Amino acid sequence: MAPNSKSRVTKAFEAMKVFGYSETVVKPVLRNLLNLYNKNWKLIEDENYSVLLESIIDSEESKEKQKSSMEDEPEENEPPLKRSRLYSQGNHSSAAKHDAGPSVDTCTSELQPYGKQKMADITTESCETQDVEMKPRFLLNHHQRKGKKQISSEASPVSEEDNDIVVLSDDDKQETRILSSHLKLKKRGDTSRLYSAVKPKRRLAYSSSLEEPNVMGSTDVSKEGALVEYSFSDAMPLSDTLPGFDVPLAVVPSDLERLNSEHLGTEGNKEDATNSSRLNIASTPNGEVKLSFVYKIYSSSDFCPPSLDAVFKRMEEKYMKSYRFSQPGFLLSLMENLCKCYLTAGTRTRTANEPSAGIWSQKLHPVGVRYDATNHELHFAPDTSNGSFKLSNLIKILPQIPTFTASGNRDIMCYMVDFNGTRINGAEKDNTNKLLKLLASSTMNNSVLVQSEHSSPGLRNSVYYIEDISNGQEEHKISLINAFSHVLPVFKYIPKNVIFQNAYVKFLLARISDDSCCSNCSGDCLSQDIPCACAGETGGEFAYTSGGLLKEKFLESCISMSCEPQKHGLVYCQDCPLERSKNNSVSGLCKGHLVRKFIKECWHKCGCSRGCGNRVIQRGIAVPLQVFMTADGKGWGLRALEDLPRGAFVCEYVGEIVTNTELYERNTQTASERHTYPVLLDADWGSEGVLKDEEALCLDATYYGNIARFINHRCYEGNLIEIPVEVETPDHHYYHIAFFTTRKVNALEELTWDYGIDFTDHTHPVKAFKCCCGSKSCRDTGL
Numbered sequence: 140m141a142p143n144s145k146s147r148v149t150k151a152f153e154a155m156k157v158f159g160y161s162e163t164v165v166k167p168v169l170r171n172l173l174n175l176y177n178k179n180w181k182l183i184e185d186e187n188y189s190v191l192l193e194s195i196i197d198s199e200e201s202k203e204k205q206k207s208s209m210e211d212e213p214e215e216n217e218p219p220l221k222r223s224r225l226y227s228q229g230n231h232s233s234a235a236k237h238d239a240g241p242s243v244d245t246c247t248s249e250l251q252p253y254g255k256q257k258m259a260d261i262t263t264e265s266c267e268t269q270d271v272e273m274k275p276r277f278l279l280n281h282h283q284r285k286g287k288k289q290i291s292s293e294a295s296p297v298s299e300e301d302n303d304i305v306v307l308s309d310d311d312k313q314e315t316r317i318l319s320s321h322l323k324l325k326k327r328g329d330t331s332r333l334y335s336a337v338k339p340k341r342r343l344a345y346s347s348s349l350e351e352p353n354v355m356g357s358t359d360v361s362k363e364g365a366l367v368e369y370s371f372s373d374a375m376p377l378s379d380t381l382p383g384f385d386v387p388l389a390v391v392p393s394d395l396e397r398l399n400s401e402h403l404g405t406e407g408n409k410e411d412a413t414n415s416s417r418l419n420i421a422s423t424p425n426g427e428v429k430l431s432f433v434y435k436i437y438s439s440s441d442f443c444p445p446s447l448d449a450v451f452k453r454m455e456e457k458y459m460k461s462y463r464f465s466q467p468g469f470l471l472s473l474m475e476n477l478c479k480c481y482l483t484a485g486t487r488t489r490t491a492n493e494p495s496a497g498i499w500s501q502k503l504h505p506v507g508v509r510y511d512a513t514n515h516e517l518h519f520a521p522d523t524s525n526g527s528f529k530l531s532n533l534i535k536i537l538p539q540i541p542t543f544t545a546s547g548n549r550d551i552m553c554y555m556v557d558f559n560g561t562r563i564n565g566a567e568k569d570n571t572n573k574l575l576k577l578l579a580s581s582t583m584n585n586s587v588l589v590q591s592e593h594s595s596p597g598l599r600n601s602v603y604y605i606e607d608i609s610n611g612q613e614e615h616k617i618s619l620i621n622a623f624s625h626v627l628p629v630f631k632y633i634p635k636n637v638i639f640q641n642a643y644v645k646f647l648l649a650r651i652s653d654d655s656c657c658s659n660c661s662g663d664c665l666s667q668d669i670p671c672a673c674a675g676e677t678g679g680e681f682a683y684t685s686g687g688l689l690k691e692k693f694l695e696s697c698i699s700m701s702c703e704p705q706k707h708g709l710v711y712c713q714d715c716p717l718e719r720s721k722n723n724s725v726s727g728l729c730k731g732h733l734v735r736k737f738i739k740e741c742w743h744k745c746g747c748s749r750g751c752g753n754r755v756i757q758r759g760i761a762v763p764l765q766v767f768m769t770a771d772g773k774g775w776g777l778r779a780l781e782d783l784p785r786g787a788f789v790c791e792y793v794g795e796i797v798t799n800t801e802l803y804e805r806n807t808q809t810a811s812e813r814h815t816y817p818v819l820l821d822a823d824w825g826s827e828g829v830l831k832d833e834e835a836l837c838l839d840a841t842y843y844g845n846i847a848r849f850i851n852h853r854c855y856e857g858n859l860i861e862i863p864v865e866v867e868t869p870d871h872h873y874y875h876i877a878f879f880t881t882r883k884v885n886a887l888e889e890l891t892w893d894y895g896i897d898f899t900d901h902t903h904p905v906k907a908f909k910c911c912c913g914s915k916s917c918r919d920t921g922l
C-alpha cells in the first residue's frame with residue numbers, strides 16, 4: 140500500500156473511532172468500499188466519511204439481525220442467564236475454581252443451603268454500641284476500563300471491542316450525534332431515525348416506529364371566530380418524504396412570486412399586494428435558529444399581523460402544554476404550530492355583515508404539504524380548486540440540513556430566506572429570548588429545548604431523542620431525551636438479572652417447599668377469603684391491593700424502616716463481607732444491615748393464574764418512563780411520563796448478579812469512574828452466620844442493567860423506596876429489588892431513592908460522590 144493510502148487508512152480509522160467503531164470492524168467494510176469505488180478515496184472521505192460510517196452501521200445492523208434471528212427467545216420467568224467467563228479472572232482463587240464457568244445444571248449440587256432464618260431472630264443487642272446511621276447498601280465501585288478489556292469475546296454477547304468505552308471529546312460527541320442523524324436521514328429519508336444519537340458500537344436503541352406528528356387534518360378555530368383550517372391532503376403523506384429533524388426548523392415565507400404566479404392566477408392578483416413586510420420573530424445570537432415571517436399585506440386582507448405576545452400566548456395555550464417530546468418530528472410540528480398561531484392570531488375578526496373579501500379569504504380549503512427533498516424545503520401548497528388560498532400557503536419551512544464547523548460547535552443551521560432566497564440575518568433579541576424561554580419552559584413539559592451555545596456555559600445547542608432504550612425488551616418503550624450535549628450512557632440493556640459468573644443462584648422448583656407456594660390456589664389469590672401461603676412472608680396479608688398498589692400499612696412500615704433504621708433494629712454480620720471488602724479482606728466490624736420487609740410473590744409452583752394480583756413486579760415495568768439529563772449535575776436521571784399514585788411499582792433494579800469477591804475485583808480494578816451502579820443484596824446477611832465472599836451477592840448494573848441504573852439518590856426524601864421481593868427463591872439470599880413510589884409522583888418529576896450511603900464513611904475504596912440531592916436533610920455535609 141502506498142504511504143499516502145496508509146495515512147488515509149489511519150485517518151479513516153480515526154474518523155470511525157469517534158463513533159465507537161474499532162479498526163477490526165472498520166477494516167473489512169473499508170476494504171469493500173475501496174473495491175467498490177475502485178480505490179477512489181475521495182468518495183469515501185467525502186462528508187466526513189459518511190459513506191463509510193453508513194456502510195459500517197448497515198453491516199453492524201445486518202450482523203445484529205443475523206445474530207438475533209439465531210437466538211432463542213427466552214421463556215418468561217426463566218432463571219437469570221448464566222454468562223460464564225465474561226471476565227478473565229486473574230489470580231483470584233475463587234475465580235480460578237470456576238474457570239470453566241459451571242453450567243446451570245452442574246451448579247445445582249453445589250448449592251449452599253441458605254436457611255430461611257428470619258432477621259428478626261438475630262440478636263440486635265449490639266445495636267446500641269454500634270455507631271450506625273444508614274448502611275451503605277449502594278456501593279461505590281466500578282469496573283476499570285482496563286478490566287473491561289479483559290472480557291472474553293467467546294462467552295460474552297459482545298466482542299472485546301464492544302467493551303471499549305470510546306471517550307469522545309465534546310466536539311466529537313457533537314459531531315458524532317449530528318453526523319449520524321444527518322447521514323441516516325440524508326441517505327434514507329428515514330423518519331424513523333428522527334432523533335438518532337451517537338451510535339456507539341453497542342448501540343442502545345433506535346427510534347423504530349414510524350409514527351409521525353399528526354399535522355394532517357387538524358383544524359384551528361380562532362377564538363375570534365375566524366377560521367384557519369389546516370387540512371392536509373392524505374395524498375401527500377408527510378411521513379414518507381420528510382426528513383427527520385433534530386434541530387429546530389426555521390419558518391420562512393414561500394416564494395411569493397412563485398406562488399403568485401402559480402396560484403394567484405384566477406382570484407388573487409398581484410396588484411392587490413400593497414406592501415410587503417418581514418417579521419423576524421426569533422433567532423439565537425449566532426443565527427443558529429431563526430424564525431421569521433414574511434408577508435404581504437393586501438388591500439382587502441382579513442389578516443393583520445398580530446403582536447408577538449398574542450402569538451406566544453396562543454402558542455402556549457394551544458400547543459405547548461400538549462407537546463410531548465416523544466412525538467417524532469415534534470420540532471416540525473412545533474414550528475408549524477407557531478405558524479398556525481401566527482395566522483390565527485392575526486386573522487381579523489369579521490362582523491357578521493362584513494363581506495369576506497380579498498385573497499386572505501376566510502374561505503379556506505385543504506392544502507397539501509410537500510417536502511422538497513432536493514432543496515430540503517417544506518411547502519404548504521394551496522388547493523386552488525376554487526381559486527382561493529390563504530396566508531399559510533405563503534409559508535415555507537426551510538430546514539437546512541444540519542452542518543457543523545470544524546470545532547463542531549454549530550449543529551443547528553436554519554436560515555430564513557426572503558422571497559429571493561437571500562438569507563435574512565436580522566435577529567431580534569427580545570423576541571429571541573421570549574421564544575427560547577417559551578421553548579425552554581415547554582421542556583419542563585417534556586417538550587423541546589432550543590439551547591443557544593452562549594446562553595449557558597458548557598451547554599450546547601442540541602436535542603436528541605431515543606424512542607426506546609430497552610430495544611423492545613420491555614412492555615413499554617423507555618425513551619431517552621437529552622437536551623444538552625452528553626455522550627450516551629454505554630451499557631447493555633437487560634430486562635432481567637443475569638448471573639455474572641460465580642453467584643449461586645438457582646431457581647429450582649424442588650427447593651420451593653409447600654409452605655412457600657400456593658399450589659392449591661387458582662385464579663387470583665387476592666380475591667380469596669383466606670390469604671394463601673404466599674402471604675405468609677407479609678404476616679398473612681398480601682402486600683398488594685387489588686389495584687396493584689402497595690397496601691398503605693405495609694408501605695408505611697417500609698418507609699419508616701428505611702428512614703429510621705435504628706428504631707426498627709439492624710442486623711449485624713459476624714464478619715461483614717462489606718467491611719471485609721473495604722479493608723482488603725481484613726475482617727471488619729459490621730455496621731449493621733437494615734431489617735427489611737420482604738414481599739413474596741406467587742410464582743410457577745403456585746396454582747394461581749398469571750393474572751393473580753400477587754404477581755406484580757414479575758410482570759415488568761407498567762409505567763412510561765424516560766431517561767433525561769438532570770440539570771443539577773447528577774448526570775442522567777429517570778422520570779415517569781405520567782402521574783404515579785403512592786405505592787405504585789415503577790421498576791426493579793436489574794443488573795449482573797455478582798458475588799462480593801467479584802465485586803471486590805471490580806472495585807480494585809476501578810479507576811475513579813464518575814458513576815457507580817452496584818447495589819447490595821444484603822437483606823439477609825446478618826442471619827447467615829459467617830457469609831463467605833462468594834456467597835454474598837450484589838447487583839451491578841454498570842455494564843448490564845435496566846432503567847433503574849439511572850435513578851439518582853436523594854437523602855431521606857426519595858419518592859421511591861426499594862423493597863426486596865422474592866419471586867423464584869424463598870430464601871432471602873437472592874431476591875429482586877423493586878422500586879415503589881413513596882407518595883404521589885407527578886409526571887416528569889425526577890424519580891429518586893435513598894441509596895443509604897453513609898457520606899461520612901471514608902473507608903470505602905471508592906469515594907462517595909458529592910451529593911447534589913437538594914434535600915434539606917442531605918447527609919452529605921462535606922465532612
Ligand SMILES: C[S@@+](CC[C@H](N)C(=O)[O-])C[C@H]1O[C@@H](n2cnc3c(N)ncnc32)[C@H](O)[C@@H]1O
Binds near residue numbers: 773774816851910
Ligand atoms: C445509579 S447511578 C445513577 C445514574 C447516573 N446519574 C448516570 O448518569 O448514569 C449513580 C451515580 O449517579 C450519580 N448520582 C446519583 N445521585 C446523585 C446525587 N444525589 N448527587 C450527585 N450525584 C449523584 C453519582 O455519580 C452516582 O455514582
